Amino acid sequence: MLPPVPVVIGVFAGVAALVNWSFNWNKEVCDKKWINFNEEGLKKDIQTKLFGQHVAAQVILKAVTGFIKSKNPKKPLVLSLHGSTGTGKNFVSQLIAENIYKNKMRSNFVHLFTATAHFPHKAHIDTYKIQLPEWIRGNVSICPRSLFIFDEMDKMHPELIDSIKPYLDFYDNLNGVSYRQAIFIFLSNAGGENIVQVALDFWRDGREREEIQLKDLETALSLSVFNNKNSGFWHTSLIDKNLVDFFVPFLPLEFKHIIQCGLAEMVSKGHDPDIEVVETMARDLNYFPKEERVFSMQGCKVIPARLDFYV
Numbered sequence: 001m002l003p004p005v006p007v008v009i010g011v012f013a014g015v016a017a018l019v020n021w022s023f024n025w026n027k028e029v030c031d032k033k034w035i036n037f038n039e040e041g042l043k044k045d046i047q048t049k050l051f052g053q054h055v056a057a058q059v060i061l062k063a064v065t066g067f068i069k070s071k072n073p074k075k076p077l078v079l080s081l082h083g084s085t086g087t088g089k090n091f092v093s094q095l096i097a098e099n100i101y102k103n104k105m106r107s108n109f110v111h112l113f114t115a116t117a118h119f120p121h122k123a124h125i126d127t128y129k130i131q132l133p134e135w136i137r138g139n140v141s142i143c144p145r146s147l148f149i150f151d152e153m154d155k156m157h158p159e160l161i162d163s164i165k166p167y168l169d170f171y172d173n174l175n176g177v178s179y180r181q182a183i184f185i186f187l188s189n190a191g192g193e194n195i196v197q198v199a200l201d202f203w204r205d206g207r208e209r210e211e212i213q214l215k216d217l218e219t220a221l222s223l224s225v226f227n228n229k230n231s232g233f234w235h236t237s238l239i240d241k242n243l244v245d246f247f248v249p250f251l252p253l254e255f256k257h258i259i260q261c262g263l264a265e266m267v268s269k270g271h272d273p274d275i276e277v278v279e280t281m282a283r284d285l286n287y288f289p290k291e292e293r294v295f296s297m298q299g300c301k302v303i304p305a306r307l308d309f310y311v
């Protein structure tokens with residue numbers, strides 16, 4: 001005998017609910033289960049994984065921790081990271097994401113934007129400058145604690161920069177969306193050569209690298225010394241309204257940091273760390289000044305590819 005219709009419907013509804021639940025239980029949502037700042041984790045990662053960046057480490061740790069712990073931020077956190085290639089700007093942005101979002105860089109609430117890749121055609125700027133704010137607005141309305149990483153900021157079109165300025169500002173809300181929980185990280189090489197100059201001056205004066213303080217680098221990061229037209233523009237336009245909370249300098253890396261990066265890379269590739277292998281690889285890289293070979297030209301960027309030839 002067949003079961004009565006209401007029982008069949010009930011069983012079907014139950015199965016459907018179970019399927020729906022099992023499908024959704026692991027779906028990332030904008031809540032504490034998925035977004036939970038690990039203050040100690042960030043501190044430890046910055047202290048143990050980021051090499052040779054004592055100034056940036058201190059500023060970033062303070063800025064991010066202070067902002068996330070603040071009950072009532074008046075604006076989103078805006079960090080601008082500056083320095084030459086391969087010094088750890090993308091890397092530290094990843095460490096930040098990893099200690100806020102359970103899904104790390106794969107989180108739906110972490111957004112990486114590279115103007116030259118996402119918006120490559122200058123002729124389409126009028127469309128882009130509508131799309132970019134819409135994209136930010138859409139993401140923050142889904143999750144107020146969104147993280148935006150803008151790479152190659154110095155190559156971004158001035159009108160695009162203008163289009164995102166309102167979201168970095170002190171507004172309570174814009175069209176019903178509040179941006180005060182969001183974090184914006186801008187990455188650029190702008191000012192990198194000035195930071196290098198400070199590091200070189202310290203080295204020539206026989207002073208320890210660790211003596212370099214943020215105040216020694218402030219001129220290097222100041223607007224007056226930026227000569228690139230675009231980076232000058234974005235810097236002016238963000239600085240003039242105090243939209244950037246912290247300008248963070250990344251120092252050029254030395255031989256000993258290349259060794260640290262190399263050993264860490266060996267471990268992450270599943271090898272036993274081998275100092276001889278790493279030293280051989282490190283010696284084959286390019287350094288400046290030419291004679292003394294103090295600072296690495298490409299920072300740690302080429303290490304993952306180079307190491308493969310040595311292990």
Ligand SMILES: Nc1ncnc2c1ncn2[C@@H]1O[C@H](COP(=O)(O)OP(=O)(O)OP(=O)(O)O)[C@@H](O)[C@H]1O
Nearest residue numbers: 049050051084085086087088089090091261300301
């Ligand atoms: N200071 C550092 N400490 C530890 N690892 C580093 C550091 N700098 C670079 N690395 C390693 O090198 C890789 C490339 O560095 P990263 O992408 O962060 O450089 P970048 O400063 O963003 O360079 P670019 O300006 O060219 O984008 C990182 O993924 C990391 O593995």
